[in-house]
Amino acid sequence: MTSEQKSKRASLWSGLLGSVLLAALVMFIGRTGLLYDLELKTYDARFLVRGPMPVDHSDIVIVAIDDESFSTLPARWPFPRSYHARLIHNLLAAGARLIVYDVQFTEPSDPVEDSLLALATAEAHGNIIHAGKIAYYSDPRLNKVLTQALLPIQSLQDAGAKIGIVxxxxxxxxxxxQYQLFAVHGNTNYVPISMKALQILDAMPDTVKMVHEKNVLLFGDRRIPLLTQSTMLINFYGPAATFQTVxxxxxxxxxxxxxxxDDTDYMQWFLMSDEEFAVLEQILPPESVEAFRELRAENPFKDKIVFVGASAAELQDNKKTPFYTYAPPGEHSRNEETPGVEVHANALQTLLDGSFIGNVPPLIEFLVTFLLAALVFVINNSTRLLVGSLATFGLIVLFGISAVYLFIAQRLWIAMVVPILSTMTAYLGTTVYRFILEQKEKAMIRGMFSQYVPQKVVSELINNPDMLKLGGEKRRMTALFTDVAGFTSVSEKLTPEELVQLLNEYLSEMSKIVLDHEGIIxxxxxxxIMAEWGAPVYFENHAELACRAALH
Structure with a gap:
């Protein structure tokens, strides 16, 4: 093995070791601070590229406490609980399959109002979920975080309501x-309203257990991929109002x-019986009958899962989601938060469809990061700067497209910031390293040859250092030998100082003639003086240049 091969092998191993260290360092930095925030933004961007997904198959409907409710209802917020009792009664009468409340009734109010709400809850026969919450607070005396379960009032629990946290x-x-799949208080696991809804819809018993299996949570027959020990990623189906909202x-x-x-008795068309509607058909004009018949047929609540929650900004329950900056085709981007109740709806739809978003394990992320960095090192050490730069740019673009494709087609989240940053850092490091080596090589060549080789040849060697290869080669060239006639006789007559001065003047002048004619000494x-033409840089007219130098 030649010294050049040994040097290249050592350089390769150094580059691979550097790629490993670089990948580990960038991954460590990427999991904290600004880089992780940037990664979250690339995650959001993938939702924007994918766009909303159809929910025509969904059985979820949202009843929103919105601005219209504030402007048309006689009472102010918080609404009397008799309003909620009437809402539950109307939804059940319209055929709702399950009612999921994202409004908390954890404190007693007027006893009559609470009684009415409990009676309406009892009508659901267990097909209603009321919301609670696990509160966290720190106790400085114990130096630990404590929890408190804020559950629906006892009369609602006694009426058969299921409990889910929000x-x-x-x-x-x-x-x-992400969506919190459970919270622990004491020895009890409390599940959120969407998980409780899934439990009811899948007819799981109240005794069903959640089991951790590596990065998966087993809940009944459902396998839920985990992001953390207690959360999953929500596959948002779109921006606010993606699900049908009333x-x-x-x-x-x-x-x-x-x-x-705007008092139109909207719900009456879904509450009346077929017999009552048949009587109206005898009174109404034929065109109205057909319109109301279609309205009844499109009953938005029949056999539906109805979420009830706030969407009015004043109630401060709206959330920023990946679709926060979404702009429909042909429209400008707008910052629009999604109601918290619709976040729960997206979580439930994710659970029902099994459309989970997977997260690439850290080991796979590290291997991808390392391979990209190593590939950039190899490419940029074996090609010219322009080719290496274009290849690196193409590699980054290809990886970005692949990451977006995996998210859209396979619902797989692979980190983009860490691998791309590692690739760019490897490129910059390799480029700087090559620049330093090239400058050293140029300085060495310039120092070795500038006194004996024409500047044109030196420049050519600097631009093409491969011309200086060991072992030699067979080539036609011209050599010139010159000396001073009678030098021995002349030197005997001069003192050493005079002889040195004579040689300096002679050799300097002769060297200038050789170099001016592009020869090398x-x-x-x-x-x-032994001079050559045609090596290491070959000239077609090497013999002519040598002859001109000899005749000068």
Whole structure:
């Protein structure tokens, strides 16, 4: 093995070792601080590229406590619990399969109002979920975090209501991307309202257990991929109002309840029996009969899972999700939060469809990061700067496209920031390293040859250092030998100082002539000068240049 091969092998191993260290360092940095925030933004961007997904198959409907409710209902917020009792009664009468409340009734109110709400809850026969919450607070005396279960009032529990919590798992930037699957208080696991809804819809017993299996949570027959020990990623189906949404006021608007304005008795068409509607058909004009018949057929609540929660900004239950900056085609981007109740709806739809988003394990992320860095090192050490730069740019683009494709087609989240940053760092490091080596090589060549080789040849050697290969080669070239006639006789008559001065003047002048004619000086030997043309840089007219130098 030649010294050049040994040097290349050592350089290769150094590059691979550097790639490992670089990948580990960038991964460590990427899991904290600004880089992780940036990774979360690339995660959001993948949702924006994918766009909303159809929910035509969904059985979820949202009843929103919205601005319309505030402007049309006679009472102010918080609404009397008799309003909620009427809402539950109307939804059940309209055929709702399951009612999921994202409004907490954890404190007693007027006893009559609480009684009405409990009676309506009992009508659901267990097909209603009321919301609670696990509160966290620190006790400085114990120096630990304590929990408190804030559950629905006892009368609702006694009426057969199921209980689900409405805790949120927000990321450090305030966005909601993951869903808390359970919270522990004492010896009890409390599940959120969407998990409780899944339990009811799958007819799981109340005694069903959650089992951790590596990075999966087993819940009945469901296998839920985990992001952390207690959370999963929500596969958001779109921005706010992706799921069919009906105003809270509209559900209250029946024949017995009057709104302040736009009182159309909207719910009455879904509450009346077929016999009652048949009587109306005899009275109404034929065109109206057909319209109301279609309205009844499109009953938005029949056999549906109805979520009830706030969407009005004043109630401060809206969340930033990956679709926060979404812009529909042809429209400008807008910052729109998603109601918290719709976040729960997205979580339940993810659970029902099994459309989970997987997270690439850290080991796979490290291997991808290392391979990209190593590939960039090899490419940029074996090609010219322009080719290496274009290859690196293409590699980054290809990886970015692949990451987006995996997210959209395979619902797989692979980190983008860490591998791309590692690739860019490897490129910059390799480029700087090559620049330093090339400068050293140029300085060495310039120092070795500048006194004996024309500047044109030196420049050519600097631009093409491979011309200086060991072992030699067979080539046609011209050599010139010159010396001083009668030098021995002349030198005997001069003192050493005079002889040195004579040689300096002679050799300097002769060297200038050789170099001016693009020759190189092979060696000096006393008064002898050996010069060459045609090596290491070949010229077609090497013989002519040598002859011109000899005749000068």
């Amino acid at each position: 805790n949120y798992a927000s990321d450090r930037d305030g966005f909601t991307r 105003s809270f006021a509209s559900v209250l608007d029946d024949q017995e309840f009057d709104l302040l304005k 092979d060696k000096y030997e006393g008064d002898l």
